[in-house]
Amino acid sequence: MKISYKIISVFFIFSCVFCYAQTVNINQFSTLIKSNHNISLINPVWNEGCLMTYDAGQVNANGGAFSLNFINQSGAPGYKGYPNGSIGAFKGGGNYSQGIKAACGLPIQIKDLNYDLRMKWKVSQLNATDPDDKWWASINVIFDSTAPNLEPIGDDRDYDLVIELNRYEQEDFVDVPSATNQVYWYYARNTDKTLKTLDFNYNGIIYSWVVRYKFVNYPVGHSNYADNNKVHVKFTPLFNSNVAPFLDHSLKKFIDTSVDYLQNVNLTNSERALAQEKVGNSNLYIKNINAGYEVYTGTFTIANDYFYTVLDSNPPASPANLVVTTLSNQVSLDWNDNLDSDFNSYKIFRATNGGAYSVIATNVNVSNYLDATTTTGNNYSYYVVADDRSYNVSNPSNSQNITLNTKKFEKEVNLVVYPNPTENTFTIETNFEIKKVELFSTDGKLVSFSIKDNTYDVSKINKGIYFLKIQLKDTEIVKKLIVK
Structure with a gap:
């Protein structure tokens, strides 16, 4: 059994920003932090009765998690709010403080980021499916080129990365061209024009995210003209009916995918040059990670059940008790289930007639495998490794070899x-x-x-x-x- 990973201490900013006066209640707002860390609670609607507290007594049991319940009771048109929490840098009392890297992994340059930094986030909603309920839950990672101790400002935000976990409606995934739009975007697609997805396995179920690249082209003098020099990358669940129950994956995997999938997007030369300059710039800093909701209309309850990061460099347990048997002219492999909570998948290795081992299967999600690429008369040797959601790889299982009988069945x-x-x-x-x-x-x-x-x-x-x-x-x- 794998030893539990280290829970990283985190810093939080909580904010509710409103365009219109609303009747808004936050009926539960608890932040769980370690006793030697700072906290900043910001609430522009404090006078409307919002109560924000944190319970230090829960620190030992819950590490850096927080929970937030938010109720929009009026549902007036035009409403907009963003109740959220932030890991890393925070701003309180007019002062900007950078995160402590040893505690939460931030700030860090992309070139120094490893797969061990994993985001853990779970959300829930109650009575949030009425036609007028419009919301989505997303993580927002901000990248910029300034020194790690400086607060990002609009002109320095070169690249934003948004990861949606859930939303109120199914996205249509239609490209919006630049010809007639100041704000436009394109989706990564395969050669047959189908959507190219990033897929994760959670407990044997595959969840897929679609990748969108958004650009803007505002005229000189526009208040957001500086955004013309920025790229906005967004990951959205492929099917609203099949969203992941939680997020528990490496930040680096999303960043790498943003770079790799650029070749699958139909961009003009100038758009591609900007995207490669910004998204592919490994010198950019990641200073904080926000998680929360964008809320527009409706009457419902939404919650961040938890949000924190872990630095996990511990490999999972090795697959145990590998057994191989013949089945006609095929080989059946079976081994014990991996019970680690962050197990990701298995990889199968095979050697033929005493030769070198090579990979014959990846992303295997169950503890058995049928090798149908064998030939009677050959001797085969096998072993299996496991990886986790930080892509740590286990030691190999025991090896097993078998010779296929030349007798025909x-x-x-x-x-x-x-x-x-x-x-x-x-x-x-x-x-x-x-x-x-x-x-x-x-x-x-x-x-x-x-x-x-x-x-x-x-x-x-x-x-x-x-x-x-x-x-x-x-x-x-x-x-x-x-x-x-």
């Missing part, structure tokens, strides 16, 4: 073990004659059980994960059995 093996999981007994059904059945614990020890009329009784053994070694005519199959 007259028909495919069909074999089912049921019920699995089981509490008392299980049955094996197959179209081949069963020669022998053995049961092994995960540490390789032979376990005794009883059998009667093809019913296998495991009611007297301990609960847990076991491996069934089933000997058939001309082949051997291993199945995982769970006794509960």
